[in-house]
Amino acid sequence: MKLRQSRSVQLKTRLSGTLRSWLPILQSGLEELEERLREYEKENPYMQVQSGFEQQFPSAFAAKPPGRSEAVSSTEVIEAVTVHQKSLYEMLVEQINAPLFPTPMSEKIAYEIIEEINTEGYFEGDVAEIAEKLGVECERVEKIRERFAYLDPSGVGARDTAEAMLFQLRQSDVSEPLYSLVARMLERFDSIGSFRGEPGYEEALKVIRTFKNPPALETMEASMQIIPDLVIVQGAEGIEVRINDAFYPDIIIEQECETHAFVRKKLKEARDLIDALQMRKATLYKIGLMIVEFQYDFFHGGDIRPMKLKDIAEEFDHNPSTISRAIANKYLMCDRGIFPMKAFFTAAIDEEVSNSAIKQFIAEAIAEEDRSKPLSDNRLLEMIEKKFGIKIVRRTITKYRKQMQIGGSSERKRFYRLA
Secondary structure, eight states: OHHHHHHHHHHHHHHHHHHHHHHHHHHSOHHHHHHHHHHHHHHOTTEEEEOSHHHHHHHHHTOOOTTOOOOOOHHHHHHHHHHHTSOHHHHHHTTOOTTTSOSHHHHHHHHHHHHTBOTTSOBOSOHHHHHHHHTOOHHHHHHHHHGGGGSSSTTTTOSSHHHHHHHHHHHSOOOTTHHHHHHHHHHTGGGGGGGTTSTTHHHHHHHHHTSOSSTTTTTSOGGGOOOOSEEEEEETTEEEEEEOGGGOOEEEEOOOOOOSHHHHHHHHHHHHHHHHHHHHHHHHHHHHHHHHHHTTTGGGTOOOOOOOHHHHHHHHTSOHHHHHHHHTTOEEEETTEEEEGGGGSOOBSSSSOBHHHHHHHHHHHHHTSOTTSOOOHHHHHHHHHHHHOOOOOHHHHHHHHHHTTOOOHHHHHHHHHHO
């Protein structure tokens, strides 16, 4: 009995040590993981951290966008490295000239737009603020921004994923009638599955899967590379979840001889870190499996379904905050692009309706509204409750509308009159 109790105590002690290491390691993004382990390495002379990035860095540049699996030549690797040595900002500035930007003012507007483009290639600025700063109309700034659709990298300057793909479509060699179908699908990106019955749907999906997401994926600086933790592979036998462990650092234990209390302590800490790394992989792998299970339709061209953190937390027997830390700064790569893992946890109005579906409905309703009598938030609320059979409050509609940068009914009415 005492021997059994002793083993139980030892197991609990080791597990608690692993858990203490596991949480900060779990929370770190793949790019930050090595840096965190280096902190442990400084305090432990009996362990060595072997970088995963140093071994995999050349192949990271050579990585093809999802959907391309051809062998990579050494020439392509060299060209990719050359591109990454130049910042996205520098690349865009070099392209601000005629014929797209033929006047000094069009160039000024373009430079202001570049200042508001993030490292992923998306425009995060406010058109109205740029217009006010330069003393021009909002429409003029917006027209200049839309010309970014013809710059490299293709898709840069877009507001979101769907518009970035529309920009890329404009530069593609896709012809009619497929072009129009792809454009319509991208304009209703959140409900792309509703096109499933149309002729050419599968071919249109193949086109969409060739587009880069985010648009500056291949031109980001090396320090800003997005390295996905999970890779979703689709083949004839179904969907497979893989941990991208090629970039994981390894911990090498330099001495196994436990001759001194200090040495034993440091060796134990090193083994705890190894166990913590394995727990990190196991946790993310299980989350990946559950994402595929919940979002199966998405990986076949459908929509993202409402999915809550508590759904996974219950499976893991963890607090939702732990799962939230687990998916923070983590990315998933699949045929449709690279996505933050948190994107699959769409907040839900109820069990069947996601807030993205509500936003999509608001955007479509306003796009089709009577310009002489724009829809009020109260009217939008009535329409949503009737369509989705749910009960929400008006301030939720107002919040979603503002998040999409859509003005109120009176503001839109004034704009329509000016237009």
